[in-house]
Amino acid sequence: MGNPRPPLRIPGIAYLLAVLVVFFTVFGTRFASAPNLLNVGTQSSILLLLALPMTLIIMTEGLDLSMGAVMGLSGVVLAMLLVKGTSLPAAFAMALGVGTIFGIANGLLVVALEMPPFVATLGMLGVAEGIALVLTDGQSVVGIGSALPAVYSNRWLGIPFSIVVAVLAYAAFHYFLYHTRAGTYVFALGGNREALILAGVPANRYHVFIYLLGGLMAGMGAFLLTGRMSGGHPTAAIGMEFDAVVAVIIGGTKLERGDGWLPGSVLGVLTVGVLKNGLNVMAVPSSLQIASIGLLVIVALLMDSLRGNS
């Protein structure tokens, strides 16, 4: 479909990422080792799974705050089924199903009932988290057997399983956004919804589908999360939607006009990942890490607006 040309200039986020990498290489002694860098990749892979659909949702001037909670719920369902002895493919399918149902629900609330995305998905966040807590009584789900951890610890040419999944997911989203009709309509939904409707495209259907992708990817992320923790925990992914929104915004996707850039979201995810890991390596307290992520958003947006004005 002929994708819009990516911006010719290097986005501010690339410089920011480079500065962070150099900084941590110099000051964090164990940062630049191969195992740690793979670790950054593994940690970032789940975040990327959320940031990809979040990019599309933000491009349509929407938001999905429920992703973290839905991922937690999907993970709990997955773990509980595995404890009961359900086969891995069947349990995984259920986890994806749970995510998808929540995604569709978000989409219908926003598109059919015209609720503000912030409110609708905040509500669904509460619903998902509540169900997860009820199902588990607030406890971790342990004893999921060895099938899932075995898949998770696979390596492919030395690359951890989760990174492979993240790369494949990126490839799929890139193809979807830049090489399919539906991808073109994502740009149009945010840029000029009226034009899309006048062109006779069932805009609402595509709009709901984008939210569905958010839920689906939350289910996918639950697979990696459960594998990494060898169990399910209802609140394990709470707040991850915040990191995903941060990654998308610092990656250069605008909150209006359908102006989004998928590769930027990868840079955004890596920046968040490097910052968190680097601060960990330097033994900075976790409360300060949260503050630093917040600061990151402001610095990134500031850089872009300063460059935009010059």
Place this chain on the structure above:
Amino acid sequence: MKPNAAPLIEIRGVSKAFPGARALDDVSLAVHAGEVHMLVGQNGAGKSTLIKVLCGAHHPDQGDFLVDGSPVRIHSVADARRLGIAVIFQEFSLVPCLNVAQNIFLGREIRDRRRMHAEAAKLLELLGTPLDTHARVDQLGVAQQQVVEIAKALSQNTRILVMDEPTAALSEPEIAKLFARIRKLKQDGIAIIYISHRLREVFEIGDRITVLRDGRVAASLIPSQTSAGELVRLMIGREVDNSYGRRFCERPGESILETRNLSATNGIHEASINIRAGEIVGLAGLVGSGRTELVRAIFGADHVSRGEVLLNGKPLKGAPADSVRLGVGLVPENRKTEGLALIRSVHDNLLVAGLRVVFPNRWYSFGRATQLVTRLIARLSIATPSARRLTRFLSGGNQQKVVIGKWLNAGSRFFIFDEPTRGIDVGAKSEIFALLDGIVAQGAAVLMISSELPEIVSVCDRAYVMRDKTIAGELQRNELTEENILKLAMHHG
């Protein structure tokens, strides 16, 4: 080629009423293939409604459509599309972040990307404007975006092209190019309905003219058999009567508000006006001529880039808050959203702008507030059961009085009234005008924006007429007629 053939499209007896207004009344018109049919009329004459009916966005209450002489139904945008009707609105229906080819083929994408770009390039070539089909449309100028819009229309087998003020945002050379394109489309047998506010264009490109007035067809003419003067008269159509009986200002006082060569980032350029104590000065102009923008620049809501605004002889700069403190009162066009807090009482609304003046030592005094509000309600004769009544329950005229009262309280000496009588019934109108008269009689000055030409003519002491974001001319009391206003407001000659 045309005289004997059936018109490509014909509209017969179309009527459309909105609550409280008859927008179209028995309108008929016919457009032949290869003909440019100009549609002219004042603001609110029904042009926009007619287009919306034609493209399926509004459903007429009555009337028939014929394409190629046979009756058709237009019940939806899709119906109109199928019949080959395309509309190019002033607000383009383009997606800013998609490229030229994607916009042209939105919703009808061609699988092979290379072929889609080639097709797009071919269409643009036909229009005589080769553009980079990979360029994002938000990086194109307005004229180029318009070309994309036309190409988009042509790519879907359009036979009837409706253009709503296509030259509004174009420069002279761009207009010349557009006309060349339109002539080309004529040769290809496309019927064009062209809405314009510029009389010069009507004669330059039009083959036939339909004048709309108050929702009816005032006349259907051939350009060579009419004149700009006749068109203007047809657009106005009625005899002027001074029904408000105002005593005009004989001897204006000192200058209250003056702008000198004012230019602003919103497009206003080189606008100079002067309003003196005791005067009601009209600001006329067609939609988009820059009336609202001029007011925003005066009020400090949009950034002034050159020139200056003087209030009582002193330069006025900065934000709206400063303007209010210095005594500028704005009675906005949309009083429900911009002028009033509808869910608060008459009492609160009357006080809100003047808090600083009424309570100079920062302490709120309920007694003083009540006293002031009671006086204002009496002075403006606001019909409300009590000062506690929520303003949303008041009638339009009384709401307007509350907005005026709030500025009186703030001690304003210069008032801007933006369409003060919109949505107000006739009785309340004369009350509002009497109020304006009272305000200026006490030495204040009023700038009144209005699309209702008879109002300007019968109420104002003088008027400025805007066109293309600047002052096109000034009319003194003895020159102030609807005809003179329209002549200045439209391009011709």
